[in-house]
Amino acid sequence: MTPAETGVLLEHLFRRQAGRxxxxxxxxxxxxxxxxxxxxxxxxxxxxxxxxPYQGIPERAEGWLFRVAHNAAIDALRRRRFxxxxxxxxxxxxxxxxxxxxxxxDRPDLDxxxxxxxxxxxxxxxxxxxPRDASVALSLKTVGGFGVNEIAxxxxxxxxxxxxxxxxxxxxxxxxxxxxxxxxxxxxxRRLDAVLETIYFIFNEGYTAHEGDTLIRHDLCGEGxxxxxxxxxxxxxxxxxxxLVALMAFQAARSAARVxxxxxxVVLEEQDRSRWDTPLIALxxxxxxxxxAGDQPSEYHVQAAIAxxxxxxASGGEADWRTILSLYDDLRAMNPSPVVILNRAVAVAKVYGxxxxxEAIEPLQADAKLRTYYLxxxxxxxxxxxxxxxxxxxxxxxxxxxxxxxEPERRFLRRRLASCA
Amino acid sequence: MSQFLLLLxxxxxxxxxxxxxxxxxxxxxxxxxxxxxxxxxxxxxxxxVGRVIxxxxxxxxxxxxPYSETKEVLAxxxxxxxxxxxxxxxxxxxxxxxxxxAIEVRxxxxx
Numbered sequence: 132m133t134p135a136e137t138g139v140l141l142e143h144l145f146r147r148q149a150g151r152x153x154x155x156x157x158x159x160x161x162x163x164x165x166x167x168x169x170x171x172x173x174x175x176x177x178x179x180x181x182x183x184p185y186q187g188i189p190e191r192a193e194g195w196l197f198r199v200a201h202n203a204a205i206d207a208l209r210r211r212r213f214x215x216x217x218x219x220x221x222x223x224x225x226x227x228x229x230x231x232x233x234x235x236x237d238r239p240d241l242d243x244x245x246x247x248x249x250x251x252x253x254x255x256x257x258x259x260x261x262p263r264d265a266s267v268a269l270s271l272k273t274v275g276g277f278g279v280n281e282i283a284x285x286x287x288x289x290x291x292x293x294x295x296x297x298x299x300x301x302x303x304x305x306x307x308x309x310x311x312x313x314x315x316x317x318x319x320x321r322r323l324d325a326v327l328e329t330i331y332f333i334f335n336e337g338y339t340a341h342e343g344d345t346l347i348r349h350d351l352c353g354e355g356x357x358x359x360x361x362x363x364x365x366x367x368x369x370x371x372x373x374x375l376v377a378l379m380a381f382q383a384a385r386s387a388a389r390v391x392x393x394x395x396x397v398v399l400e401e402q403d404r405s406r407w408d409t410p411l412i413a414l415x416x417x418x419x420x421x422x423x424a425g426d427q428p429s430e431y432h433v434q435a436a437i438a439x440x441x442x443x444x445a446s447g448g449e450a451d452w453r454t455i456l457s458l459y460d461d462l463r464a465m466n467p468s469p470v471v472i473l474n475r476a477v478a479v480a481k482v483y484g485x486x487x488x489x490e491a492i493e494p495l496q497a498d499a500k501l502r503t504y505y506l507x508x509x510x511x512x513x514x515x516x517x518x519x520x521x522x523x524x525x526x527x528x529x530x531x532x533x534x535x536x537x538e539p540e541r542r543f544l545r546r547r548l549a550s551c552a
Numbered sequence: 553m554s555q556f557l558l559l560l561x562x563x564x565x566x567x568x569x570x571x572x573x574x575x576x577x578x579x580x581x582x583x584x585x586x587x588x589x590x591x592x593x594x595x596x597x598x599x600x601v602g603r604v605i606x607x608x609x610x611x612x613x614x615x616x617x618p619y620s621e622t623k624e625v626l627a628x629x630x631x632x633x634x635x636x637x638x639x640x641x642x643x644x645x646x647x648x649x650x651x652x653x654a655i656e657v658r659x660x661x662x663x
Binding site for chain 1: 562570571572573574575576578579580582583585586594595596627628629630649
């Protein structure tokens with residue numbers, strides 16, 4: 132049945148179409164007119180909101196939105212010609228828009244074309260000339276179809292702050308004359324890495340349990356995974372792209388099981404694996420298989436391998452911790468960050484016991500920056516408790532509770548603290 | 553059952569600044585309302601000001617519609633079925649437009 136008959140639209144249809152329309156119009160209007168592309172997209176959706184409630188949803192809702200957006204862009208360019216001394220190429224742009232609007236519905240390669248335009252757009256949004264936080268906001272706004280208010284909610288930021296980042300990003304695009312051209316071969320690895328980092332940042336921001344709107348954070352994970360797949364299914368699919376998609380898929384598969392019916396955190400070992408998302412696990416293994424071909428292993432590879440090892444275990448207790456530990460050794464060699472060392476310590480505890488794990492995190496205790504990092508204290512408390520050193524365990528959990536963490540994490544820590552008594 | 557005409561007015565002074573997702577959710581609420589069996593018909597009106605014909609001592613005169621100076625524009629109408637005014641108003645209140653603009657409820661004479 133068509134949407135017209137059911138009166139129901141695909142979930143997030145507008146958000147998805149917004150990303151495609153903005154990418155498409157920007158390819159016709161040029162990156163300097165990104166604002167205009169966004170305004171006309173907004174205009175098209177507003178028209179739908181003013182029309183469809185009375186006339187019903189048109190049979191080809193997506194085509195309707197694209198056509199109206201094209202026409203709104205043409206109108207805007209014509210109006211602009213009165214106020215701004217006509218740019219020479221305005222006529223050409225109008226002709227191109229009109230041509231695109233006419234031929235679009237019948238193009239057999241339409242999907243492919245729109246995917247290609249989205250891909251170019253994400254590469255421009257993640258250009259290394261644009262600061263990371265601005266890249267993230269711009270990608271979510273233009274390609275992701277998120278609203279400023281939604282981005283603000285997801286990052287616990289003020290709407291004005293996000294709006295400012297977007298302005299800054301667009302200024303960079305204009306001043307540095309960034310284009311939608313795909314990077315040249317020599318520049319591709321660097322540009323691809325910038326894109327992957329932004330995508331993983333988006334995913335992680337959604338995945339990491341912090342306070343804030345659950346629903347919108349779930350959407351961030353979905354968007355990260357979608358963008359990753361967009362690249363993995365393109366000609367740019369380097370092995371590390373597949374590794375990143377595998378990693379995100381494995382992690383996303385576990386997200387429902389991370390919280391119990393009361394909204395409390397459940398640690399990996401105690402998770403009910405029947406609640407893991409099987410199709411996502413399968414997707415993870417699919418991309419993991421493709422990530423192994425050639426190339427030097429990236430951090431994404433090792434992290435995906437760790438996630439795959441967990442996914443292979445039938446239950447938490449049977450995970451192959453020796454393999455996991457040796458993977459963490461590899462990861463530490465690539466990136467000796469505190470988070471990696473902490474996670475590695477969990478594997479050390481499984482293989483060599485809590486005493487060895489305490490030793491492994493000892494160097495972190497001296498780091499002043501980590502004094503406010505709740506996971507360090509929480510892990511130390513856990514290890515102390517396993518060693519039967521209850522008082523020190525309680526001290527650690529109390530220290531963890533002093534740090535910034537989400538409400539479910541707080542409840543989790545209080546439970547642990549109570550068990551020290 | 554009587555028939556009622558709901559006249560929906562848009563507030564032109566503040567265009568809603570909604571995200572695509574919010575617009576879709578808003579639209580879905582309208583569509584759900586429109587699918588209900590009490591809705592007999594609905595049409596959107598064109599955005600222009602329209603024309604008004606007024607007779608001045610027997611001489612009809614045509615002019616542009618009244619909307620150019622007002623903040624509210626008649627945007628569309630629905631024809632619905634309800635037992636009485638109370639029920640018609642109650643149904644009109646469940647239309648999402650009640651949160652965004654004005655709705656005028658008028659009974660079709662003799663229905």
